[in-house]
Amino acid sequence: MAETSLYMRMLPPMSRWILQGGADALSAAARAWPAGLSSEACRARGQGELHALWLGPEEFLLLAPPDHEPRALREALAGMPHSLVDVSHRQVAFEVCGPDCALLLSAACPLDLDAAHFPVGMCTRTVFGKADIVLWRTRADAFHVEVWRSFLPYCTELLAEQVQN
Amino acid sequence: MLLIDCPYCGNRPEIEFTYGGQAHIARPTQPADYDDHQWTEFLYLRDNQRGLRAERWRHSHGCGRFFNALRDTTTDRFHGTYKVGEPRP
Amino acid sequence: MSTHRTQTGGRIDRTRKVSFRFDGRTYTGQVGDTLASALLANGVHLTARSFKYHRPRGILAAGSEEPNALVAVWRDAARYTPNLRATQVEIYEGLQAGSQNRWPALGFDIGRINDALSRFFPAGFYYKTFMWPRRAWKSLYEPMIRRAAGIGIAPTLPDPDRYAQRYAHCEVLIVGAGPAGIAAALAAAKGGGRVLLCDEQSELGGSLLSETRAQIDGQSAAQWLAQALAELAANPRVTLLSRTTAFGYFPHNLVGLVQRVSEHRETALPGQIRERLWQVRAQQVVLATGAIERPLVFPGNDRPGVMLADAARTYLNRYGVRAGTRAVLVTADDTAYQSALELAAAGVAIAAIVDVRDQPGAQQLAAAHSAGIEIFAAGTVLGTRGALRLRAARIGQRDATGAVHFRRSVVCDLLLMSGGFTPSVHLFSQSRGKLEWSEELQAFVPGAAAEATRCAGACRGVFGLSRVLEDGAALFAAQHYEVSEDGPTPGAGWLGTLPQPVDADVGKAFVDFQHDVSLKDILLATREGFHSIEHIKRFTTTGMATDQGKTSNLNALAIAAQRLQKPPVEVGLTTFRMPFTPTTFGSFAGASRGELFDPVRRTPTHEWAEARGAVFEPVSLWMRARYFPQEGEDMHLCVKRECLAVRSACGLFDASTLGKIEIVGPDAAEFLNRLYVNNWSNLAVGRCRYGILCRDDGFIYDDGVIARLAPDRFHVTTTTGGAARVLAMMEDYRQTEWTDLAVWLTSTTEQWAVIAVQGPRARRVVETVVQGADLSAAALPHMALTRGYVSCEDAPQIPAMVFRVSFTGELGFEINVPAGYGRAVWDQVFEAGQAHGIVPYGTETMHVLRAEKGYIIVGQDTDGTVTPDDAGLAWAIGKTKPDFVGKRSLQRPSMNDAIRKQLVGLFCLSCTAPLEEGAQIVDSRGQSVPMKLIGHVTSSYDSAVLGKPIALALIAGGRARIGQRLFVPMPGGEIEVEVTSPVFYDEKGVRLNG
CATH class of the missing domain: 3.10.20.440 (2Fe-2S iron-sulphur cluster binding domain, sarcosine oxidase, alpha subunit, N-terminal domain)
Structure with missing residues (x-):
């Protein structure tokens, strides 16, 4: 498995949580999480190293540096029905980058990755071949990909195959 | 591959979805009140209409939400999608 | 040359x-x-x-x-x-x-x-x-x-070649890069959207590639083409694909393309793929697929040397090849004269033009006359001569009464034919667009589209270069093209067989060349009573398979219609199937072969197991260690050693693949109450319970241990294979049935590595590894959990959840640590276990140990028709709950029938090897076929601790048969078995206490 190359690199470990809850809990969370939570579907919000990715109408993926403890968030959510589950180790992240990043992903991702249809800041769960991924465009020429850890070799080998092509 | 309009995420390719069968069949809140015949109907019997059909889909490789769709079974054309709990348009 | x-x-x-x-x-x-x-x-x-x-x-x-x-x-x-x-x-x-x-x-x-x-x-x-x-x-x-x-x-x-795939999206996909397609692309590109233009040929250009006379806007066709393609290629929003066949039109404007990348090269470039499959989703599809010249049907029309007139022109103009030296043209159309005249100009002798029509076009007639070509109006071909190559054509003519007379045999080595042009509507028809019958053209043309599809040029019956160019452009913006020498446009042509004398043998007048279907075959089909073209197609094979009737469909239809005395539309047109032309399996497979066929999921200890020579087995997408053979051991010996080690000391097992779902929210317990058969309200925090999940039909769907981490937080485990479907089922109920509940689900399968330590010495091993937790029997009884931590070099405090659970019947612990630390903690446990005789074991030993205890494996001992009671698990059902998924079904009388198949154990009385899993069971000796089968073996192993084979089986009224002798008929004879309790070992369960 090529861990770093011109077209992809592994991203460092991160703290991750899946936040789910009703409207009250999510608006409280939006106030407590530094960059807030996107109310628009399929959009990420971030400030510094803290990010919140919209995955579903009641579901966000929160990203933070390792060992980050979201104390303010927990306090804001106390007493409100919600679910905050640590998934730091469930998934890993890599970045597909370079001018052909969208083309590389298009080998196995069925979405329209043209910048007009998948702009910077857009994020969504989708598929890459037979793996489930979260795809997040962080720059015009870079996608952040989250994948469950056991699917990582499959994803990177599939990418390597496309690079050959 | 169909293009399905997820009420949350917009048009997405069928490969991201899971089909969920006929829509608007609520599970009885008091199953004990159902006799065997009624229960069997709820459990096993589904319409198989030609034409417009309300059916369930889940955007399983997307936002994860179930929703309902009106699809013409003869043309595969969708006449709309709507959220769970909303009435059939 | x-x-x-x-x-x-x-x-x-x-x-x-x-x-x-x-x-x-x-x-x-x-x-x-x-x-x-x-x-x-x-x-x-x-x-x-x-x-x-x-x-x-x-x-x-x-x-x-x-x-x-x-x-x-x-x-x-x-x-x-x-x-x-x-x-x-x-x-x-x-x-x-x-x-x-x-x-x-x-x-x-x-x-x-x-x-x-x-x-x-x-x-x-x-x-x-x-x-x-x-x-x-x-x-x-x-x-x-x-x-x-x-x-x-x-x-x-x-296949040693490599294939690639790509999803593509565009505003306009244009299929066919002839004049219509190119004009459409030029116009569409001005709109700024993404345009993809593909063509199956090696060069883009279509009919322009063999156009030598016409001038477009003052340029030769070749010059115009080169300029147009250069303009398109310079536009970054335009993709041009040659050697690319649009083979299938799928719903919602998805078109499948196969691009032949290296097939035409002597050697592929290093790393070059053979083909690429494109799945193109287009906002608009433009079909500019042209038209196909129709053969004429007459005896001997299949002899080598008989060729479509337009094809001969293409060979001449595009490839510089004279397809023969002396040619006869038989035509029902003005356009073919052009082919004959151009061939004549290139030095091919045109011996005769046989025009099937009474009145050939005056202009064409004059041109042919001035070229000195003899013309037979109202002519026909009665047959051809030659063995492996055409030598002569027998020409006939109709008289005023319509009777056909032989006129002359003309020596020729090339017979050109043209029955007019058939618009190529294959893709339009695949898209479920409606076809309409054109009286003028005597062919089907696109009617109402079913998709966002538009057609341009000859594929919709528009002919003549200027009209075709303008037709393509007009889809986006009207444009005038000045074309000189536009040439005649095809008319109705000729359908069906050419006029023949009444007694002619039409057995060798071919309609479908590829499938050898002759006029006679189609007439036979109508005589046999087949009146629909779909039936005629299947009876005769006309229009089938790879060819899809490209040259034959209309003639077959016309012949049937004439014989049945119906208009062609009433006989109907067969459905055009994909692919348009044969498509390789390789392109469909793409990268999905070998290692990349499916994701192979590996656990955190995979490399460790591999290094120890473990033998693996696939379990759903996971690769799990099946057993860890030592020098000289086969599976049997290895599993025996592993089993005895767990029963006597302790074993180490990677259970990370178990599905895990965290269920959180104030209504979490209620949610589980409604789903699982068990009662969850009374499960204390810090305790676990074995749960059974049924579908609403009352049959077991999944099982697993569920722990209560907090009043509003449960840690649910599922079977390895059931993880995804159980979560999907839960989400279904949560989102669509019980929207009143405040509860949320998160998969944590891969968050946790699960290290199972099982055996009488398990506690001593786990105690040395996990700190900050009291693992004593009093503090951590069976089916309880606690939290502690594990210290590693790189990570001083790895949080650990320790469950005291057992799938072996022995004292057991499952250490859950964040997956990234799984390997480090595993190494520590293995190290700590050395003093206690620890042995790593795999799934095979796990299966034997659980079978000795009668613990079921969902999917092996159940098959979707087994209720909790059938499996001997009725004790798990929360009796006081008003409802749970499956409860109502379990109350149906047939679900409580005494003769339902129930899970029991079997001891083998007349064999030393384990029974075959899946073997059928009968209740008496010597039955003749068909025997009365009363059940089957679901699990069967050699039990090391018992020293004999054991089996689990589902047998009708099984529990009432305990003690009875039954028989397993096998090819080598009947095996006698004794029905027992499914719990073979430690029936009282004292070993759980260590």
């Missing part, structure tokens, strides 16, 4: 010769030739034997509609492609190709006897002839038909 090759002209590279082999002989062609054009340049017309009668066949067409010249092309034994159309194979240095369907040689073929016997092989012959005697079917008829069936031979070696 041969006499067939012209001195100048065409798009071939006359400076570069290419030598290639066909049927063992070496020929020379030029760069830019197709196999067909190169063979014709060498005077070779005979390229194939027909499918059924093995008749000699030549090259009929110049494009993908070629029905005859199917060849095999190979580079080596593995790179062998059958059934390629010679008209689409581009030659390269050293190309090897061969004809098919002949033995021993193309020129002398034994199968030709079928032709002589053809009256015994009419359409549908295999439905009738081979019915009797019945016995002969297997031994004689089937092998014979199998040998004769199919066209071409499939290679048997794995």
